[in-house]
Amino acid sequence: MIVRVMGEGQVALAESHLAELNKLDEELLTEMETGDGPGFRRTLTALLSRVHELGEPLPDEALEPSDLILPAPDATIEEVRELLSEDGLIPGP
Amino acid sequence: MSGVMKRMGMIFRAKANKALDRAEDPRETLDYSYQKQLELLQKVRRGVADVATSRKRLELQLNQLQSQSGKLEDQGRKALALGREDLAREALSRRAALQQQVTDLETQHATLQGEEEKLTLAAQRLQAKVDAFRTKKETIKATYTAAQAQTRIGEAFSGISEEMGDVGLAIQRAEDKTAQLQARAGAIDELLASGALDDQSGMHKDDIQAELDRLSGGTDVELELQRMKAELAGGPSAGQQAIEGGDEQSRAQQPQDTPRFDKQ
Numbered sequence: 554m555i556v557r558v559m560g561e562g563q564v565a566l567a568e569s570h571l572a573e574l575n576k577l578d579e580e581l582l583t584e585m586e587t588g589d590g591p592g593f594r595r596t597l598t599a600l601l602s603r604v605h606e607l608g609e610p611l612p613d614e615a616l617e618p619s620d621l622i623l624p625a626p627d628a629t630i631e632e633v634r635e636l637l638s639e640d641g642l643i644p645g646p
Numbered sequence: 647m648s649g650v651m652k653r654m655g656m657i658f659r660a661k662a663n664k665a666l667d668r669a670e671d672p673r674e675t676l677d678y679s680y681q682k683q684l685e686l687l688q689k690v691r692r693g694v695a696d697v698a699t700s701r702k703r704l705e706l707q708l709n710q711l712q713s714q715s716g717k718l719e720d721q722g723r724k725a726l727a728l729g730r731e732d733l734a735r736e737a738l739s740r741r742a743a744l745q746q747q748v749t750d751l752e753t754q755h756a757t758l759q760g761e762e763e764k765l766t767l768a769a770q771r772l773q774a775k776v777d778a779f780r781t782k783k784e785t786i787k788a789t790y791t792a793a794q795a796q797t798r799i800g801e802a803f804s805g806i807s808e809e810m811g812d813v814g815l816a817i818q819r820a821e822d823k824t825a826q827l828q829a830r831a832g833a834i835d836e837l838l839a840s841g842a843l844d845d846q847s848g849m850h851k852d853d854i855q856a857e858l859d860r861l862s863g864g865t866d867v868e869l870e871l872q873r874m875k876a877e878l879a880g881g882p883s884a885g886q887q888a889i890e891g892g893d894e895q896s897r898a899q900q901p902q903d904t905p906r907f908d909k910q
Contacts, residue, residue, distance in 0.1 A: 556651070578649030585650065622654035645666055 560625035564608030676783040695766040701758040
């Protein structure tokens with residue numbers, strides 16, 4: 554499973570870690586929706602560091618479709634909200 | 647509800663995959679259709695083979711009937727030669743019955759032959775169509791695969807292009823860092839010049855050299871003082887003479903110096 558961290562590149566990740574990462578990811582979404590800025594920053598940092606710990610970085614010249622995409626480490630809650638609301642392409646919850 | 651990771655992934659995929667429906671792979675449909683055509687072709691070929699077998703059987707039957715008919719004709723001729731007209735009549739009437747069968751079989755044979763020709767032609771046409779379809783199918787599949795690969799590459803790049811905004815930031819960071827390094831280098835130069843930092847590169851003077859420089863600098867100062875004193879003592883013209891005289895003196899001293907070296 555390929556995870557792209559925006560601004561950093563891609564990381565190959567075993568599917569077995571997905572459950573753990575998903576928990577952090579759900580938390581992140583909730584914090585984004587409730588507008589919990591400090592919580593969002595904390596969870597995003599935790600999620601990204603977990604991805605770095607568990608994943609194997611892909612070389613820059615590798616061209617793999619990403620299965621999952623994560624915002625850049627310094628992305629703000631507003632930036633991520635904007636990314637997710639873009640063009641109305643997101644299917645409903 | 648899906649998390650941020652999945653939703654962001656979905657947006658990128660939706661952007662990249664607008665042209666492709668992932669639910670159905672047209673390549674599979676094409677392969678299935680080709681399989682069906684091959685089966686149909688197989689059926690037609692089997693039909694041609696069946697008709698050809700029937701035709702051959704009819705030909706064998708016809709040969710048998712004709713040889714039988716020939717035999718009956720011979721028998722009739724012999725019976726007549728022997729004066730047995732009744733026997734000859736019997737043989738000829740049997741031969742007539744056989745001849746009727748032969749005619750019927752010949753009609754059937756012609757019909758079968760016509761059918762076989764038609765089927766052979768149909769099989770050939772179908773074969774050509776299936777071949778053409780196979781070529782087209784492979785072309786479509788290759789095009790589809792290429793399009794899919796292109797979309798995937800597009801997807802990978804769309805992820806990258808979304809990060810282009812970050813590139814500006816990265817450049818800014820790199821520039822900041824360069825400026826910071828330059829500022830630091832400038833500060834180090836100043837500190838080295840003031841003597842607060844020891845230079846490890848050996849480019850700057852060590853303490854012995856610094857002392858020597860100080861001493862030689864001192865000598866220069868002493869020399870300058872003497873020259874100024876001489877100037878003040880003799881006045882401006884005397885100073886001029888003193889310089890000229892000095893020149894004369896050094897020229898005059900030269901021959902004196904040489905014997906002194908010889909003595910040593």
